[in-house]
Amino acid sequence: MKKKSLKWLNIGLIVIITITIIGFFGIYYSYKQSKEYALDFGQSQLMKINKAATLLIQSSIDDQKEILQQVGLVYNSKGQQAIIQEQLENLLTKDTKFQSLFLIPLKDTSASLEVSSSKAIIDSLDLVQKDTLLNKELTTASYENGTVYFYKNKAFLNLYQPIYDENGQLTAVLVAPINLDAIYRTIEDATLNNEYNGYTMVKNKEMKVIMHPSAEQIGLNIITGRKQLYPDLNYNDLERLEQQQLTHQSGTLTYYSYWWTSKKLNRVLKIAAYQWITIGNQKWVVASSTEFNRHNAVLKQEFIIGIGVLSIFTIVVFLLYLNMKNIIRREKFSLENQKLLSQKSHQESKYELEKNLLQESKLEIIGLLTTSIVHDLNNFLTPLLGNIELLLEEYNDNPELYEELMEIYIAAQKGHDLSKRVLNFSKVSLTERDAFYLSTIVQDSVNTMTILMPRTMKLTMIRHFDAEILADADEIQMIIYNLIINSMQASKQGGTIQVTIDLANPKKIKTYTNYSHQHINKEHIQFTISDNGPGISKDIQAKIFTPFFTTKSTEGGTGLGLFIVQSIIKKNDWLLKLESSPEGTSFSIAIPIETNHTLH
CATH class of the missing domain: 1.20.5 (Single alpha-helices involved in coiled-coils or other helix-helix interfaces)
Structure with missing residues (x-):
């Protein structure tokens, strides 16, 4: 057997070595083929990323425009400044990109209302007027937004919203400057990440940078502006890029440039995807770029990983065979x-x-x-x-004497009725059901148990609702007696027991025990007996309805009280809910309302 096992072991090793050699050649061939398609794949993926960035920019600005359209301001310059001021301040507190708002009347621009947050950069009307379209908007009210303007290495775009008076006459324009850096930060993580080693930038039709991960680049023309900062760099390919973007709506290309976010500027080969978008009356080009050699490096890394995986596979299979x-x-x-x-x-x-x-x-x-x-x-x-x-x-x-004899008679009659109920219960026979208001039986039971309560304990009843039910009153009393006695035994000296009658919540009642389809579309009245005792631990909550189960055996407990309660509830197809915590325990019994007679 040992020689035969050794033979199969040698065959297995030969097979594994053969598979490994074939795998090495397969990985090398795959790497060679993949390298040829790496550029095409990179351009395809970059175009998808660029489209996603474009949609995010447009949707972010459209969202801010929609917020302005929903403001609903009415301005007639007749003492409403305080109200409008409050409305504008409330608008700044919403989840918007606005840090300041300017309400400019058409007839008197000196009466403008200005609202700014503590973080606002554009906090005066003079800065807003850097927008070259603002004066036209105040005369025509025909633009959705202005032109991009720059301040403190940041780009801003004014959004316009015409404001009317009660008669529908145009009276003012609401101007909301947006810091385009805030728009850019919302789409930066969703565009290019470390896997592609690149970023997305946005330029206007003058080829000035308006969105870029480097604040130093904002406001610069990609050729003339950068030449002033970095005169020794090579801009030949950037001029070719600029020319192609100005003459084409969208496209991809490779070119040599620099990573402007790096401290040390090294010339690298990039892949770029771009497309023009329209924001109001403005044209912007959104360009996403990544490093070409990054894709080739990934392929080399995958080639090395593939060889390593094959080697590990060989070792693992060999060890698995030895450990069989x-x-x-x-x-x-x-x-x-x-x-x-x-x-x-x-x-x-x-x-x-x-x-x-x-x-x-x-x-x-x-x-x-x-x-x-x-x-x-x-x-x-x-x-x-x-x-x-x-x-x-x-x-x-x-x-x-007659009154005393009557008390004796009533007590004896109750004993006679109790014996009758016990006999009926033991024979599992049908009890007599009558229609009666639930509160009458509950009140009678509470009155009876109050007499038996220790002076150190308190028993109260609260009725929020009442209705007629069809049931055996003696069974209701038996449930109440057993639950109150159980609460008395569980509560400490000075404890409180409360009996509450209320209309059952149709949604909460679905969590009650024994709930089924026959209870759907039925109204239920419920009575709840609660105490402020130490509660019932979760470990024994499922056991308390078991016959003879008791935690009070030294105090004379039989373990049959809650079993009887559950038996009566199951017999009548009623519903039961147990809730317990260290602050107390409550038992809720829900009974269907059989008639329309209810009391609130």
């Missing part, structure tokens, strides 16, 4: 471990099943005992009720 036996051994151990885990899971499932059977047996025994006890209790109460009725008839003329 270890992998098989680990898989064997893994299968044995999974088998042991499966056996453990089976044992746990068996234990859980036996535990559930034991719980069901306990419930069955308690049901039999309860039925027997309640049946005997009912036999005791029947003659007691009869004798009390006779006493009531006999002492009808004695009000004090």
